[in-house]
Structure formats: C-alpha cells, structure tokens
Amino acid sequence: MLLIVWMFHVSYSAYIRNAVAADNALEIRVRGARWNWSYQYPDGTPESGDALYLPVNKPVKMVMSSSDVLHDYFVPAFRLKKDVVPGMYSQIAFTPNRLGEAQVFCAEYCGAGAGPTAGGHFSMLSKIKIVTEAEYEEHLKKIKDIPAELKDKENGTALWGEQLYKGKGCTTCHSVDGSAATGPTFKGVWGRTETLTTGEQIKVDENYVRESILRPQAKIVKTFENGNMPPFVFTEKQVDAIIAYLKTTK
Ligand code: HEC
Ligand SMILES: [Cu+2]
16 A cells, blocks of 8 residues: 555656646747657747757746647657647646757657658657757757858858758658659749649749648649648748749759
C-alpha cells in the first residue's frame, strides 16, 4: 500500500510538472502537418529554420495543433511525448535546464510519401536548440530578415526562398525537375496556367502563390484534389522569398 502511494505521488508530480505551465512561461505554438513541424514564437514570428530555439532555464509552454492528421510530438531527451490532434489544442510544459540540442520525432504513424524520395512519416523530424537568453534574442532578430550570408549575394532573396523550400518540407510534395509528386511540380510554375477543380483557369502569379501557401484549400488545382497541402505560417518577407525562388525554377 505504501509503495503504491509513493509511486502515485512520484509519477503524479511529474505529470503535473509537464501539464501545468508557470505563469511567465514562453508560449510557443507548434503545428504538425504532413510531414513537418513548424513553430511560432510568442511575438508571432514563425521559425524559418528546422530547429526551434529556446532560452535556457526559462519555463516553456507549447500549444500544439495539427493541420491534417494525428501526429505526436516526441522529444526523447526531454522525456516528453504528446499527441497532436486535428481539431483541438494539446499542451506540454517544461523548463530546459541545460544548453544543447535535442532531436524531435513524430511518434504517430502519419502516412507514407508518394515515393522513396518524397518523404513521409519517417522524415517528420525537427530539433530544439537550447541557447542562452542573448543567443535567443539574436536568433529572433535574425529570422525576421533575410539571412546575413545571403544578403550581399545577387539573387539573395531567391536563394532564401530555396532554403525555405528545402527546409520547410515543400520538397516532399513539390519537385523542381518536372517529376510528378503529391503536388504540382515547380518546374516552369511561374506564369503557368492552371485549371482549378471549379473549371476556372488561373495564371500563377504573386497573389495566387501567396494564397496557395497561406490558404492552400482556397483554390485547388485539378487532378491534385487529394494532395491536401497543409497551410503554412510565413512572414510576408518569407512569402516574397519563395515567390522569388519560384520565378527561377524554369
Ligand atoms: C502534403 C503535400 C504538400 C506540401 C508539404 C506542400 N504542398 Fe504545395 N501543394 C500541394 C498540392 C496537392 C497542391 C495542389 C492542390 C492545391 O492547389 O491546393 C499544391 C499547390 C501549391 C501551389 C500552387 C502550384 C500550382 O501549380 O498551382 C504552390 C505555389 C505551393 N503548393 C507551394 C508550396 C510551398 C511553398 C510549400 C512548402 C512551404 C508547399 N507547397 C508544401 C501539396 C503540398
Ligand atoms: Cu506525424
């Protein structure tokens, strides 16, 4: 009896620690979609790389949702795992207390890709980087703008767009070599005329691309009805960068 009471006490306090966030916790939005994780910092800035940055010793509350199917946010190094469910929010709380890097997995089988190179559940990976408060602030400032290493380059914006295309999971559904995948190829996409499910014809331009990324279900390209592109969260500058990139994938 005493043993059971003790075991209950130990596991319940661990459970409460991960279920109830401190008042001053940093609130991070986490979105799962086939097949990538994306994040949004408390000030609304979307994370543009493949890792979430968190300052050490600061309590964190994650508010998580899914844009399509059931996923599961799993950080083995933190002993954290939580279902990410379409149609509802789930939460976890924790306080990272050591600098370093942790691998994130999806622990819910969420579908196979269109082919061996097209990704799928196994490629739904991410990282959490625990850094100092100063590095965290520095990182936030950096991702709001074009990366410094691309700034002076000719075509820097398009190169940034290419980084986003590769880093944000677009490659799982869109090729640039003309090969078929879950979504239309980006080869020659700029200026192409698409036929929508409504029968309407539309020319691929800035407004169409912007809407296709932020609200993919608004206009669906015929024969790609079942591809189900998830909505993405990007800053205006990032959308501009992707547009610049799509102008180059001829
Ligand atoms: C799960 C698969 C999937 C992922 C991931 C995905 N897309 Fe799509 N995308 C589609 C499908 C399917 C369509 C066509 C149906 C539609 O219009 O919604 C599409 C359409 C588009 C179009 C319109 C293209 C055209 O020829 O009309 C653009 C632009 C686009 N996606 C951009 C992106 C970008 C940028 C990313 C990454 C940030 C991305 N997509 C990630 C599946 C995906
Ligand atoms: Cu998943």
